[in-house]
Amino acid sequence: xxxxANIPFTGSYLMEFYRQRNGITxxxxxxxxxxxxxxxxxxxxxxxxxxxxxxxxxxxDNIIRDMGTKVGYMKAxxxxxxxxxxxxxxxxxxxxxxxxxxxxxxxxxxxxMGPANNPTAATTIATLTVSNTGGWDSFQDFNVxxxxxxxxxxxxxxxxxxxxxxxxxxLYDIQSFQFNKAPFYGADVDKDINPNTYTTKNTGGSxxxxxxxxxxxxxxxxxxxxxxYGGVDVRNAKSVTVSYKKWASGSLHVEPTxxxxxxxxxxxxxxxxxxxxxxxxxxxGAERPDYGMAPKGFSLVIKDGELTDFDIYNIKxxxx
Numbered sequence: 001x002x003x004x005a006n007i008p009f010t011g012s013y014l015m016e017f018y019r020q021r022n023g024i025t026x027x028x029x030x031x032x033x034x035x036x037x038x039x040x041x042x043x044x045x046x047x048x049x050x051x052x053x054x055x056x057x058x059x060x061d062n063i064i065r066d067m068g069t070k071v072g073y074m075k076a077x078x079x080x081x082x083x084x085x086x087x088x089x090x091x092x093x094x095x096x097x098x099x100x101x102x103x104x105x106x107x108x109x110x111x112x113m114g115p116a117n118n119p120t121a122a123t124t125i126a127t128l129t130v131s132n133t134g135g136w137d138s139f140q141d142f143n144v145x146x147x148x149x150x151x152x153x154x155x156x157x158x159x160x161x162x163x164x165x166x167x168x169x170x171l172y173d174i175q176s177f178q179f180n181k182a183p184f185y186g187a188d189v190d191k192d193i194n195p196n197t198y199t200t201k202n203t204g205g206s207x208x209x210x211x212x213x214x215x216x217x218x219x220x221x222x223x224x225x226x227x228x229y230g231g232v233d234v235r236n237a238k239s240v241t242v243s244y245k246k247w248a249s250g251s252l253h254v255e256p257t258x259x260x261x262x263x264x265x266x267x268x269x270x271x272x273x274x275x276x277x278x279x280x281x282x283x284x285g286a287e288r289p290d291y292g293m294a295p296k297g298f299s300l301v302i303k304d305g306e307l308t309d310f311d312i313y314n315i316k317x318x319x320x
Contacts, residue, residue, distance in 0.1 A: 107171035259296035
């Protein structure tokens, strides 16, 4: 017995079975068991990207190529190119993890659901940005929430990965993907934060080759050097690591803040001119999923270091 695809898998149902013999229908049937497939059977499963069922350019290996362990040559010129997957049951999914790489600038990937081989009629369930990972074979996980309502409504239709670009340059490779039921937090955890992407600063010094002579401008704790970044989602983080170099003698304190709340502080006494790293355990609940539902502004504050020039090379929040 096959149930119609649009029957809701909630509530109670009365199932009556009949048998027909010689044109005569009678009620009653001996059954060993009834099997109803579980909703969302493909959620939580790692799906290899190269197992796609259709693509926009099947006769052009220079636009989307099955490379066995990954899908490469992903670029788009005059139209959005795509690859698609059939018969995935994704009900109950709350987020998507795509394992991808890029030795170039990276780019946007649209994730859609809709009828097969018709992406214009499909509905977007997520938009993912793949950044440069340091090489085409250096894969990283990129995470994004998905639209649960659309997934439920589009059940039984096709899944699309659409290249949202028209530059005609290779953007990224995709190795695998996985839909997950657990809500996703911490999109910026375990990723490098480029110091040059700050939104505001009060360094008390001058910029030096894109890194910072980052000096406490005054003696008062209310007049401290800082560098700030826009909203970052670092929920689930347990620590933050800062790569730096001191250019003068003396000690200083480094204090990360999130949403205006201190996450802890540590003293630095490393030698002059030596590139070093310091990992600061987070003492406030940035690791708690209930710490707000939106990304928070992040700042790195330098205090008690009036005589110390300080360059920042990298910042990273860590899960462990």
